[in-house]
Amino acid sequence: MTVETLDFKQLEAFCAVMTAGGVTGAARLLHRSQPNVSRLIQELENTLGFALFVRNGPRISPTEHALRFHPEAERLVNVFHHVRERAEAIGSGQPPSFEISAISALAVSLVPPALAAIPRELMPRSLHVQAAVVDRVAQSVATGASDFGLASFPVSYPGLGVKWVGEAPCVAALRHDHPLAAKPLIPLRAFADCTLITMSNPFKLRYRVDHVFEKERIAPRAIVDTNTGATALSLAREGLGVAIVDPATAYGMPFRDLVLRPLDVRIPFFFGAIVGASRALPPALSVFSDAVLAAAERLLPGFRLHQTLGADLLEDALYGEQPLQT
Incomplete structure (x- = not known):
């Protein structure tokens, strides 16, 4: 089985069943018939080569394989929806949608005021803000599922670039x-x-x-x-x-x-902006990045900004060997 053989409708049906807790509820969410959803689930199971649900009369329960597969399936479904949104925005001449992924501490504190600072003409019709653990933020940005990430350090993932590093005391x-x-x-x-x-x-x-x-x-x-x-x-x-x-x-x-x-x-708390190593930021996210810094300076007493640092210097500071210089 390869990614190319996965069918979007099958993945969407699977995620709907996981969310609704059953085929009947999933059919309502998707505005499809119950037999149609059941068929899509069976086809996905055949493609994957493992069972997703245990059936006990009218009730079903997810298997261990389903629980492990669900986050990845959900990510793929979200990516497809976002790609469709961007295509529609490009076709209509509107700013394309984008996704920001951030650890919860930064998602609730710095993201809202930074988004409010983006000029209205640069704001897309749809934008997505995801709060996640730091490893998931890094993965999302590195794989292109998110366009911009705000993470605490240390963080490491292939394909990431660090735009800036901030520090404020606990x-x-x-x-x-x-x-x-x-x-x-x-x-x-x-x-x-x-x-x-x-x-x-x-x-x-x-x-x-x-x-x-x-x-x-x-x-x-x-x-x-x-x-x-x-x-x-x-x-x-x-x-x-x-x-x-x-x-x-x-x-x-x-x-x-x-x-x-x-x-x-x-006791320093290090955080920063991470982006795809080879991807340029659109104008709205460049403004957003600067606005996050402005919000951090307003909100966090003792905030210090560091430019992109070598991995050895950052690691020394993270683990208490020496302080960073601003």
Whole structure:
């Protein structure tokens, strides 16, 4: 089986069944007959060489193969829709649609004000903003599914170009009535007497947080970790500890009853714009890129801009060996 043998209608039917949870609901979504959708699913199974659904009377359940195949099928279906939109825009003389992929922290904080800065005459009739984990952002941009990406670093994927790198310090987030909330600056040594809320991935932001605590020879009284900055803020709001989070999440998702304070040690959060290595940006996305930087300067205290850097310098800064020079 090759990509060329895949049929768009079959993939669309499969994604609709996965979304609706059954053939009947998928048929309604697609405005097709139920037998037609069933036939398309059977044809796709024959093409792929594995079963997608287990049938138990009128009910069906996705197989393990279907669960693994679904994200890729959904990506292909989205790409086809976007190609069709672009073709229609080109034919009508309108700005072509584009897709921006960003990690959730940047999607909610920097993307909206940057999009608002694009002149109306450059805005397409359709645009797409996808929030995803950093690896998915990189893959989407590298494969051309997205035209522009905003990712945290480190990130690596063949076919990527880094347009710019930004840096801003992480902040402490804590309940407004927490004893430390009265301090204008949170000393790292204060965590020896309280619970640290931090990220769970040991190879990304958590690495730099742990590195600073080890360097200062400070051990938090207790640690709670999670996989998203938004969850860390929610935990801090409930008084479960003091969170150290990236500034984009902290300032882009303000929480009631939560205050933000700088730390007495700079823990850098690195992020930047990634593009296809051999693809030129259309005018609207060039404006967007500059507008993201402007939004970062307004929103993120202590923001620093770095031009495109060599991989060795960026890696040293990411893993605590030496600071970047602006």
